[in-house]
Amino acid sequence: MVGVMDDNRLYAIGEVARRTGLSVSAIRFYSDEGVVPPVEVTAGGHRLYDVHAIARLEFVSTLRELDAGLEDIRRLLAGGLTLTELATAHLSRLDDQVRRIRSRQAVLRTIARQHTEAEQVVLLHKLAGMSDEDRDRLMDDFWSEISEGLQVSPDFLGLMRNGPLVLPDEPSAEQLEAWIELADLLRNADFRREVREALRETFSGPGAAMMTSSKMVAAFERGGVIMGRAQEAQRAGTPADSPLGREIADAYTAYLGEIAETPDSPAFREKLAADVLDIERLHLESLEEYKTSTDPYTRYQSLVAIIDGSARQAAEFMPFAWLSAALKASVSP
Template sequence: MNDIRLYAIGEVARRTGLSVSAIRFYSDEGIVAPADVTAAGHRLYDVHAIARLEFVGTLRELDAGLDDIRRLLEGRVTLSDLATAHLSRLDDQARRIRSRRAVLRTIARQHTEAEQVILMHKLAGMSDDERDRLFDDFWNEISEGLEVSPEFLGLMRNGRLVLPDEPATEQLEAWIELANLLQDAGFRREVKEALHETFSSPGAAIMTSTEMVGVFERGGAILVRAQEAQRSGAPADSPLGREIAGLYSAHMGEITEIPDSPEYRAKLAADVLGIEQMYLESLEEAATSTDPYTRYQSLVAIIDGTAREAAEFMPFAWLSSALKAVASLKDS
């Protein structure tokens, strides 16, 4: 810059949009010093100081602290370092705000006592390790004495319960409710009794065996492929659709011991639509169910995002169309 003029503080304020008091403050704090001070004490700024003041003003609007700005102007940190650190702090602040919003929404919906407010705040702020311990304690208690294979138990647990780094409000609210339930002795007892009653029937040993878990997982893998194909926009009657329909037909034929045929594939196409209807009904019932284990599953689905994903990308109708497309083909 070739401009060597000096500007009075009022002119600097007009150029930068900062107040006169703010400019004086930055000078007193050693952030941006004036180029000169007259005998009468008037501060004068050159174009370089004005540019620095505009930069400082922008950083302050982005909530950067004075110490961070000072270190940046002194060359002790880079602008990228400052932005990264500030972004991390903002992310932490955003998480705390979401957590508080979820707690306040829960309080607003319920007649909440002071002790419960403290508990809900703690639950919302739990670390991943703390959530894991709570989840493990719950499952260790309710599965004690349950005569199912370890593989089936793992299928019911469905891995770790992970709250996303940036959870939606509904996910935080679901976690607060679920964490409260997991620590409730009465809820744990009800779930344990329900599971033991469900898996004490004569046929339960077969349905919960290691072999059946393998069957469930293979069928689940085929549905995942159908879901991925539907997401990608692949037509149900495409080569990929026919391949997936063939896999599903072979899988179901293995379970039912029914030979593959056009009639069987047409039947499966209709059956899949029936499964879709039952699934939709189960989602509706789960949302309002008073059954403890059903409510547990519903909350977990909200937390891990599978409830929303299932509602948006259920592959049953697509798979039914694919089965109809290959119904007349014996070998596909």
């Protein structure tokens, strides 16, 4: 066991090594680099260290184990850099390394899962490392091609596209893998053709013009705001039969009453409460369908939901049951 150290004593390099756990060669290296020089060198060339030098060696060793650079450590010990500045700069470098490692993991998982051909490996690596601007350009090209000639309002087209697609600063492996798959699909001419044909078929039937009009988009957005309030209330643990629950139920009833041209009544609220639970059931079924569907546009939506995090949010915080309870509670005075 290493004993208590004497502040007034000088220690030979072998004993310093035993006390710090560093090798003799490592201690010599730090001495030769001027990071932690010995306090004294004897006539016979033996290096001696006091307790302060030993403490500095342990500090340097800890920083090196945290992968801090030798030059940064030298600047820190010389007073040219604070410990906070060193930690911040090194953390930034480590974050970059983590992002690169996650990207490589996603590429390798994709290669293993898809039995990727050798010539595709370079492409997959490039797709994983795309910038936000590159992703925007790829998405713009995709939507310009598949929406050409589509008889829907610009507002509805924007709703379908769902804004810019941005990976978070620290994407999960699932998000990176979803992006690689999506980017590969967006570049695929057959996939673009299939999505374009699916959208033509969906929005060419009777009633499509009305359902995709700017007026209907505005109605969708109003409904989304109400559902967002219900979601926030549920997250906060607000009871469905609270005053806030009543307020949200009133807003939802007025919103659907305007669309359906149906006056408010206890019977209408009871029906809406039941309908909301049906929406929840259909929503859960659609989430399962996303995982296995071969429909090109459904797969596109599924991958986008994974990348932007809405798939996780939808699974964790669906407010349908809460809203249904609020509607039922609002029937009573």
